[in-house]
Amino acid sequence: xxxxxYIFLLVAMLLCGCSKSGITPDDQIIVPTKPYIYLDAxxxxxxxxxxxxxxxxxxxxxxxxxDFNNKWSTYRVTAKPNVFENVxxxxxxxxxxxxYSPVKEWQGGKYTFFAYYPSSLNASGVDVEGTPYVTYAxxxxxxxxxxxxxxxxxxxxxxxxxxxxxxxxxxxxxxVDVVAMNFYEHSYDDPNNANTVxxxxxxxxxxxxxxxxxxxxxxxxxxxxxRRIASERTPATGANPYYQIISEDSGSGIYINYNEDATLxxxxxxxxxxxxxxxxxxxxxEVTTTVKYKKRRPNGEFISEGGSDVFTQTIxxxxxxxxxxxxxxxxxxxxxxSAVSISIITSDEWDDIKVDYEFE
Numbered sequence: 001x002x003x004x005x006y007i008f009l010l011v012a013m014l015l016c017g018c019s020k021s022g023i024t025p026d027d028q029i030i031v032p033t034k035p036y037i038y039l040d041a042x043x044x045x046x047x048x049x050x051x052x053x054x055x056x057x058x059x060x061x062x063x064x065x066x067d068f069n070n071k072w073s074t075y076r077v078t079a080k081p082n083v084f085e086n087v088x089x090x091x092x093x094x095x096x097x098x099x100y101s102p103v104k105e106w107q108g109g110k111y112t113f114f115a116y117y118p119s120s121l122n123a124s125g126v127d128v129e130g131t132p133y134v135t136y137a138x139x140x141x142x143x144x145x146x147x148x149x150x151x152x153x154x155x156x157x158x159x160x161x162x163x164x165x166x167x168x169x170x171x172x173x174x175x176v177d178v179v180a181m182n183f184y185e186h187s188y189d190d191p192n193n194a195n196t197v198x199x200x201x202x203x204x205x206x207x208x209x210x211x212x213x214x215x216x217x218x219x220x221x222x223x224x225x226x227r228r229i230a231s232e233r234t235p236a237t238g239a240n241p242y243y244q245i246i247s248e249d250s251g252s253g254i255y256i257n258y259n260e261d262a263t264l265x266x267x268x269x270x271x272x273x274x275x276x277x278x279x280x281x282x283x284x285x286e287v288t289t290t291v292k293y294k295k296r297r298p299n300g301e302f303i304s305e306g307g308s309d310v311f312t313q314t315i316x317x318x319x320x321x322x323x324x325x326x327x328x329x330x331x332x333x334x335x336x337x338s339a340v341s342i343s344i345i346t347s348d349e350w351d352d353i354k355v356d357y358e359f360e
Contacts, residue, residue: 035106037063037083038164039091040098041115041152059117059150060088061100062132062225065109072112072155078129083111087126090119106159114225115152115167131229136173137220138276148276149173151225171350172223172231174277174323176213178289180206180333200298204335207292207310211275211331214286218278231325233278280323287331289342290314317342326350 039061063083066075081087083104091100114132116123121134136149152167182204190196219236292312295303302309321344323329330345 035159035163037104037106037111039100039113039115039167040164041091041117041167041169058090058092058119059115060090060119060123062088062114063104064112065107066112068110068158070110072110076112076130080129081126081132083113088114088116088123088132091115106163108159110156110158111154111165112156113154113165113167115154115169116225117150117169118148121149131224131226133222133224135220135222136278138278148175149223151223151227153226170227171326172227174279174325175328175350176275176277176287176323176331177328178209178211178331178333180204180209180291181335182206184335184337186337202303202335202337203296203298205294205296207294208290209292210290212288212290213275213277214288215282215284216277217280217282221278231279277323279325283319283321285319285323286316287319287342288314288316289331289333291333291340293335293340313340315340315342317344319344321346324348 041059061084062081064072064075064079064081065083066072066079072079083089084100085102089100091098116134121136123134124132134149134151149172150169151172152169154165154167157165184202184204185199186202187197187199190198217236218233220234222232224231290312291314292310294309295311297303305311317331319329326349328347328350330347332343332345334341334343
């Protein structure tokens with residue numbers, strides 16, 4: 001989860017990376033002449049397509065107003081959104097500001113707001129009573145349609161607190177990345193001196209990488225915008241549902257970072273590295289990794305075996321754990337002189353700092 005505090009309309013410019021949002025001297029602060037409702041999501045974070053299409057920082061909001069004597073927890077049973085004319089209300093980002101139209105004024109009473117991203121998700125309608133929700137289903141044949149889902153809630157507020165509605169966005173799916181160490185140390189006896197051991201740094205050039213995920217149990221999720229209400233998930237059909245991600249030829253699916261890691265780019269070298277999953281309750285998820293790679297000596301010479309300098313290895317790796325909502329998982333690929341191994345690294349909190357895509 002990444003804190004995303006602030007509001008649409010002319011308020012706070014999104015900060016780059018993942019630092020917390022705030023008002024800077026360069027921001028244009030417009031003091032409202034009327035008690036308008038201002039809404040904002042003020043932190044850059046990852047909630048975009050995996051396939052590389054850059055989305056605008058747009059999101060949607062449900063608004064509910066009710067009597068001061070009520071609380072959302074009791075009112076929600078029969079509540080219908082009643083604040084915005086278009087439900088859910090689209091909020092758009094342009095030139096550092098969030099705006100929506102027509103702008104609504106505070107009318108007294110209490111309010112509860114729910115926000116979700118991306119704005120194109122299928123969402124519950126104006127006539128639906130109770131907590132609103134969005135539905136999400138990955139396209140197992142098209143990795144470009146694997147989207148993240150983020151939601152936020154602002155509960156039992158009123159104008160007496162502030163005209164601004166500050167949102168905290170939470171990741172509602174699971175993410176899996178592949179990180180490959182692109183070198184290893186190789187030692188051997190010096191053929192010219194029996195008492196000397198030579199150690200050289202072998203660089204790994206990944207030519208191609210294919211991932212096949214098996215035992216993905218859910219094909220759709222109804223995600224309630226209140227995180228306290230569990231999502232409802234639809235089981236996947238078929239005896240062994242899976243999806244596969246394959247990199248581009250000639251290593252263009254791999255990006256070598258400055259910290260000497262290689263991170264998978266599923267579609268092209270310019271695309272994001274995450275694979276998005278509906279959270280899984282079961283612990284039988286498996287990934288089959290097939291990697292083709294070359295071994296390059298410090299002098300640029302490639303190591304060959306059997307007349308080829310391309311090595312191929314397939315590794316089957318069980319996760320042995322459920323995929324939790326809002327968590328991130330890394331498949332750490334480690335090379336040695338004779339083998340490739342995979343280990344699973346878990347980040348209990350989705351760390352946006354390590355992600356290339358921002359909230360756009």
